[in-house]
Amino acid sequence: MSFNESQSQDIEGATTAIQSQPDSKTRRYDRQLRLWAATGQSALESARVLVIGASATATSILKNLVLPGIGHFTLLDHATVSPADAGNNFFLQGTTSIGRNRAEEAVRLLSELNDNVDACADTRNIADVLASDPSYFLGFSLIITHNLSPVLLTRLADLLWENPSSTPLIPVRSAGFLADFFVQFHTHEIIESHSETSPSLRIDKPFPALLQAARALDFDTMDSTDHGHIPYVYLLVRTLDDWKATHNGLPPQTHADKQNFKSILAAQKRTPDQENFEEAIAQAYRAWTPTVVRPHLVELFNDVTLPSTPFGHLLAALRSFSERPPHVLPLSATLPDMKSDTESYVRLQNLYRAQAAEEREQFRALLPVPLENELVELFVKNAHGVQLLRGARYGALDTAPAKLIMYLDNLTRETATHLALSAWMHSELREHVLTLIPGTELGKKEFSDAFGEIVRAPAADLPNVAAFLGGMVAQESIKMITKQYIPINGYCVVDLVDTWTGVLES
Amino acid sequence: MAPFDLSSPMSRSFHARAILGPKLHDQLPNLKVLIVGAGGIGCELLKNVVLAGFGQITLLDLDTIDLSNLNRQFLFRKKDVKQSKAIVAARTASAFNPNVQIKPIHGDVKDPQFDLAWFKGFDVVLNALDNLDARRHVNKMCMAGNIPLVESGTAGYLGQVQPLLKDRTECFDCIPKPTPKNFPVCTIRSTPTQPIHCIVWAKSYLMPQLFGEDEDSTSELDEAEKQGENAQEVANLRREAQAFKSVRAALRSKDKDTSSSAAKMAFQKVFYHDILNLLSMEDMWRFRDKPVPLDFNLIQSDQFILRGQVTSAIDISADSIPRPANEVRGLDGRPNGSPVGSNGSGPSSSTKSGHGLKDQRSLTLRDNLALFALGTERLAARLTTGKEETILFDKDDDDTLDFVTAAANLRSAAYGIPGKSRWEVKEMAGNIIPAIATTNAIISGLIVLQALHLLREAFDSLRNVHAQFKPSAPLSAVKLSLPNPRCGVCRDAYAFLQCDPSRVTLAEVLEDFDDNLHRTLESLNVTKGKFLSIADEDGELEVITLPSARYRESNHPIDGPPMILPDPLPEPGQRVKSITPRPSTPPSMLPRIQKRPAPDGMDEAQPAKRARIAASSNSSPRTSRRLEEDGLILIDGDESVDEDIVVID
Known part of the structure; x- marks a missing residue:
């Protein structure tokens, strides 16, 4: 039979219905969607970011937020473009911009990077806005400052910290090759942490259907093809079950036990290189590594002040779930690849799916308030990696001499650099540091290096440092906005003379 | 306000001067920098290099702009799509500072005009490349020319910057790089077991067979036979390849009836007859699941029964093979074994979620059939209009991606392998690496800082940096680490060979080592931009490598000497002994890079050489392997001509 025209039209129609080809926005964002997916992208597109100060560093940060497509940004700066600005800020129109307002010039060029982003230049003086219109700042989902004067910065940080909506604030400071930045937030909820640990397969605590299926396999009557395709999950579950029967119900404990367990697996092979058994031996640790609730979650569960947000309710349900035997998180429906024939793999996958679905319903029943299905599914799927971070107030570290002294001993160069930046803009660097930590010995090399750099290049916004910070700060901003991945918690301190970064936890 | 004085301390260069100190800063306008690549890193880098005060910048890239570049390659706009990256980037960046000279080149860094003489015209080379091949090429040029190089790369959130300088640091090839994964021919052609096998088949076999150049793909099968793959199977595959001829003709036919039936013809051939043919080889399926021949008409009318299920109820994508559609879309949008991001975590959105993207949805068997037919028709139409003679897979060419997605999924269905969405196929077939503006910004800032350390000769400040x-x-x-003493690239001695390759014979070049060969370098494919390597067969001495180039004097007389070698010639270093034991060789065969080659004992040398190649293949790329890859000349103890390697004595 030939392939005639009417069939061809059918197919054309069917394919139009498939609409497999993505729209132009998806194509534009293809390479980043592969990292943070549609959920992350939609969070970015709803974000409203305020950047204070149109310096080279600030525009570098903004460039990296405009390109991936944040919803809106405002650039607030009343200053005019100086010749030095024109030489180091790529988002000014060279010398033509000199004498014009910095925010307006930069916004014009930054907007060209992405039509989908709504942009606004605000030419008011930040000091005036803080005094006359503090609620202005609360309308943003994230605020970033660069080299804002300490007095204004403290006023802004306090304003945001004290407001219940608590817009996150990222103050960035840089001088020459040195810089630090900090993210101020009260709490930060992360469902999609992209944890590198995979969820447990519960080999050590097999659910009844899994144990039953593993026991039901009749190895002896299998032909060698079938025997070579038994998924390793069954092999481990069954071998462990046998082991426990002869070891008072305990899994392998000692090194010798574990070796012994592996030899029991190896002895069941029919050919020396039977892949599924090789996999079972490689994965044997799953038999004696207990499936437990990970410590960071236990810590969260012990936190009595879970927020009354959907995330808080989900965490509360997760706590209740894990308090019941067998004291585990809801099962993940995802199975890793393994040596198997298709039929056995699908059967095993169905067992996990059915059990996961059942446990998800049990979980849902524990929720204090009903929540939408999608959110519950997303949460359960990522349960083993969920995080609730608690942040600190900007500047809190500088008013905690005991902590500073401890850091000075352990993280000397990071602390010295941070203190030098805190003292910066004060005429006497050393005296300012002494007001922060009375009686400190400032003779350390780390201090003289940091002070030296700040004195040498005060406020010089070096283009390559700006480019670097632009990437680092935008990355942390994206983590905050998308609520994916774990942000740096504390001060990130940067020294590009010696090329290092460090973190002073708050 | 006072008038702006560009010579005041607050002038445009104020910051640049502060960073570099006056000495280096004053040199910068005259320093010549080469940026190889104008993509994600390249755009950022060009901006940084301009801002840092470099005055003479050459930017080279062979690629054109694609829509998917715009989320990070900020020198490009939507209107620039399909234009040269180098040219557009140079134009955008020049606007910032008209005093900087940016020379864009739309070309391949491996082209012969970019020979060593050309590379030697730069004070520093900055790599912003995305492929191993070009990286290794630039590395070799920079090692040969002793030019400081900063190497870089990013993948998702991860990135690296590595400054490289001959004799002082490791070179790019001192540490072997993982080679791309290869699959045995028969796995791809007859016995796939994973989605990737079917994708590779659709992209690298079926696509070229139908839409590529008309050539017998016998060499691949010859190789498979040599590798000891099943001879009967290989013979069968040969017949199968032959039978493509009529399908190719139909696809290119201007006759409407023929061309409209071509998609079905192609389908019948690869998903029905070829599979039937394979099934006839019963031995092959004794320990394997048998594939099922697909029936075009039954699939189209939703009446096809695949492994006991009617296909109207089958959704082959997303998770697993044939299962009822409602169940597949159930619990977990994340396909089993789906590709993960470079740092081990992939997109986590569910295909069924409201945010789901169109091309992430799963396709039924019938969808795939329709997509196959449509993709084939579109590609055939492109051939028959005469605009294109051949079409190869390109991840950004939607017709080819549709075709490969559908063909791979149909094959998967036949073999009982899980299907993949178009989104996933694109990533797997296109080797897509996630890429974002932030990582590129971080890395590019670091590249310039490392380059400045190299230029200031502040070697203690150099760092190998990872984001x-x-x-x-x-x-x-x-x-930084010191060079790997066994590196086949940076431990060679290099001698710059300026010559007219159409006149110089190998014998003339090698008169100190050899006296039999009278073929011109050109006839041996050693033209400009190539390397001529003289290896000591016995591995006692390091290799001498002669990068061939045009004469440095532009008006070298036509009757002038056909070649100029440096005087004195470099002495090859003593090679560090391989730890791997190898057959001992008679002392008479030792150093032949000296005056006269040893006259005898050459036959026995052959096994020793093979042993050495085998023993060293998983350490640093030894010269022998490198030579084979590059098609260069190895001076060795045998007169046979082995593929691209000319072995002489």
Whole structure:
């Protein structure tokens, strides 16, 4: 039979219905969607970011937020473009911009990077806005400052910290090759942490259907093809079950036990290189590594002040779930690849799916308030990696001499650099540091290096440092906005003379 | 306000001067920098290099702009799509500072005109490349020319910057790089077991067979036979390849009836007859699941029964093979074994979620059939209109991606392998690496800082830096390692050979080592931009490598000497002994890079050479392997001509 025209039209129609080809926005964002997916992208597109100060560093940060497509940004700066600005800020129109307002010039060029982003230049003086219109700042989902004067910065940080909506604030400071930045937030909820640990397969605590299926396999009557395709999950579950029967119900404990367990697996092979058994031996640790609730979650569960947000309710349900035997998180429906024939793999996958679905319903029943299905599914799927971070107030570290002294001993160069930046803009660097930590010995090399750099290049916004910070700060901003991945918690301190970064936890 | 004085301390260059100190700063306008690549890193880098005050910049890239570049390659706009990256980037960046000279080149860095003489015209080379091949090429040129090089790369949140300088640091090839994964021919052609096997088949076999150049693909099968793959199977595959001829003709037919039936013809051939043919080889399926021949008409009318299920109820994508559609879309949008991001975590959105993207949805068997037919028709139409003679897979060419997605999924269905969405196929077939503006910005800032350290000869400040995306330690920076003493690239001695390759014979070049060969270098394919390597067969001495180039004097007389070699010639270093034991060789065969080659004992040398190649293949790329890859000349103890390697004595 030939392939005639009417069939061809059918197919054309069917394919139009498939609409497999993505729209132009998806194509534009293809390479980043592969990292943070549609959920992350939609969070970015709803974000409203305020950047204070149109310096080279600030525009570098903004460039990296405009390109991936944040919803809106405002650039607030009343200053005019100086010749030095024109030489180091790529988002000014060279010398033509000199004498014009910095925010307006930069916004014009930054907007060209992405039509989908709504942009606004605000030419008011930040000091005036803080005094006359503090609620202005609360309308943003994230605020970033660069080299804002300490007095204004403290006023802004306090304003945001004290407001219940608590817009996150990222103050960035840089001088020459040195810089630090900090993210101020009260709490930060992360469902999609992209944890590198995979969820447990519960080999050590097999659910009844899994144990039953593993026991039901009749190895002896299998032909060698079938025997070579038994998924390793069954092999481990069954071998462990046998082991426990002869070891008072305990899994392998000692090194010798574990070796012994592996030899029991190896002895069941029919050919020396039977892949599924090789996999079972490689994965044997799953038999004696207990499936437990990970410590960071236990810590969260012990936190009595879970927020009354959907995330808080989900965490509360997760706590209740894990308090019941067998004291585990809801099962993940995802199975890793393994040596198997298709039929056995699908059967095993169905067992996990059915059990996961059942446990998800049990979980849902524990929720204090009903929540939408999608959110519950997303949460359960990522349960083993969920995080609730608690942040600190900007500047809190500088008013905690005991902590500073401890850091000075352990993280000397990071602390010295941070203190030098805190003292910066004060005429006497050393005296300012002494007001922060009375009686400190400032003779350390780390201090003289940091002070030296700040004195040498005060406020010089070096283009390559700006480019670097632009990437680092935008990355942390994206983590905050998308609520994916774990942000740096504390001060990130940067020294590009010696090329290092460090973190002073708050 | 006072008038702006550009010579005042607050002039445009104020910051640049502060960073570099007056000495280096004053040199910068005259320094010549080469940026290889104008993509994600290249755009950022060009901006940084301009801002740092470099005055003479050459930017080279062979690629054109694609829509998917715009989320990070900020020198490009939507209107620039399909134009040369180098040219558009140079134009956009020039606007910033008209005093900077940016010379764009739309070309391949491996082209012969970019020979060593050309490379030697730069004070520093900055790599912003995306492929191993070009990286290794630039590395070799920079090692040969002793030019400081900064190498870089990013993948998702991860990135690396590595300054390289001959004799002082490791070179790019001192540490072997993982080679792309290869699959045995028969796995791809007859016995796939994973989605990737079917995708590779659709992209690298079926696509070229139908839409590529008309050539017998016998060499691949010859190779498979040599590798000891099943001879009967290989013979069968040969017949199968032959039978493509009529399908190719139909696809290119201007006759409407023929061309409209071509898609079905192609389908019948590869998903029905070829599979039937394979099934006839019963031995092959004794320990394997048998594939099922697909029936075009039954699939189209939703009446096809695949492994006991009617296909109207089958959704082959997303998770697993044939299962009822409602169940597949059930619990977990994340397909089993789906590709993960470079740092081990892939997109986590569910295909069924409201945010789901169109091309992430799963396709039924019938969808795939329709997509196959449509893709084939579109590609055939492109051939028959005469605009294109051949079409190869390109991840950004939607017709080819549709075709490969559908063909791979149909094959998967036949073999009982899980299907993949178009989105996933694109990533797997296109080797897509996630890429974002932030990582590129971080890395590009670091590249320039390392380049400045190299130019200031502040060798103690050089660092091999990794952006590692750890909240507790965003960067890791380590001091540089010394060259690997067994590196086949940077441990060679290099002698610059300026010559007219159409006149110089190998014998003339090698008169100190050899006296039999009278073929011109050109006839041996040693033209400009190529390397001529003289290896000591016995591995006692390091290799001498002669990068061939045009004469440095532009008006070298036509009757002038056909070649100029440096005087004195470099002495090859003593090679560090391989730890791997190898057959001992008679002392009479030792150093032949000296005056006269040893006259005898050459036959026995052959096994020793093979043993050495085998023993060294998983350490640093030894010269022998490198030579084979590059098609260069190895001076060795045998007169046979082995593929591209000319072995002489």
